[in-house]
Amino acid sequence: MKIDFKHNQTAHCENGVISNLMTHNGLTISEPLAFGIGSGLFFVYLPFLKVNFAPAVSFRPQPGLIFKRLSKRLGIKIKRQKFKDPKSAKKALDTLLKNNTPVGLQVGVFNLTYFPDDYRFHFNAHNLVVYGKDEDTYLISDPVMEEVTMLSSKELEKVRYAKGVYAPKGQMYYPVHIPKNIKFDKAIVKAIRATCRDMLAPVPIVGVRGMRMVARSIKKWPNKIGTKKTNHYLGQIVRMQEEIGTGGGGFRFIYGAFLQEASDILNNPELKSLSKEITDIGDLWRDFAIDASRLYKNRSLEFDGYNKVSDKLFVIADKEEKFYKKLKKAVA
């Protein structure tokens, strides 16, 4: 069986599944709107937590939170289920597909056979939609892929039962109630306020303060841990910023697209000029990534390069601080 499901490639998996599932269920919502209403823009630096031998940095809130906030703000009810037994997970999925319901799944990336090898890591909070089944093959709409794809039932079981951090435990989800005549305006204002609150939070590792903490550390790293490790640490930041799913510039461009859409919905021209501002900030993040990646080639002990990269991040933090303050006022 095959459900008539429209696959739309998006930048990020979580927003993409939301956008595609909601649109299928009659609520047209773009990826930027889903991202913005879910307050997806974020920054956190966790120096004490090492991922892939480098301190953890994230440009997004913890997996699932965007979806959770969006559903709450729009009054959408989502049914979520986890299964201890893979057999019952498969049965539940098959029953839903028979009833013509496309289903969202949380999966691990490492065993996704259609992913290129260099992107396969043990990251378990990826999202995709199953929209049909042909004998032993499941029809998959993975929002970060250009086209729809397929997984055998054995392969699907493997990714649904990936282990480690964020283990999916067979988690599946689908909307069970979407209110009629949803009004986006209130949800948008609430979401923007929450984003400003997060990014301006008086917490040293979060938001603009978190960025400054990273910027300060970059200056110290070369002396403290050597250039090889420093490059690896910087590389991890760049990867988190530009990895599949951010739409470029650590989600800043998606947020710019959101503000543009929000400006029309709220009839608030100020948001349009702020959209331009965050776009320019996104460009600065791109410059930061270019300079950081160049340091790999710069094997000489030229610490000046690290200072420059650090200064760039300080500039970004200052600009973002001003931006969120203005944004907060614009929806006051």
Place this chain on the structure above:
Amino acid sequence: MKDNEVPQDKSSFTDLYYAVDKEGNYITKRSSGWKPKKIVLDRSLDMIDERVKDIKQKVMNNEVSPIMYYMELNRMDMSVLAAYFGKWKWRVKKHFKPANFNKLSSKSLKKYADIFNISIDELKDINI
């Protein structure tokens, strides 16, 4: 980012960017890759390769067991492997010692082989 600046370098993945067109409106555009992104991804994969090579030598010298080698080869760390094995980290760490590895039951060996998607023979001899 302007839509004509969306990078079209070589990489293994085509992803979606958000960029502004001439009128200043946001649009989406596919990108075949971006060099800075590829540099950092490749370097991070190089690091794994270096570790795999290093551990391979240690297995040959009988300093560590093949389990450590296959863990690195599968881009896992100890917590991921322990989660798949269903035991505490220190239990898995014990199996990194060749002496303890040689004492493993065939049931445990089979479990490890399944995790790494290989045969028990391959698990015992990394050169197969």
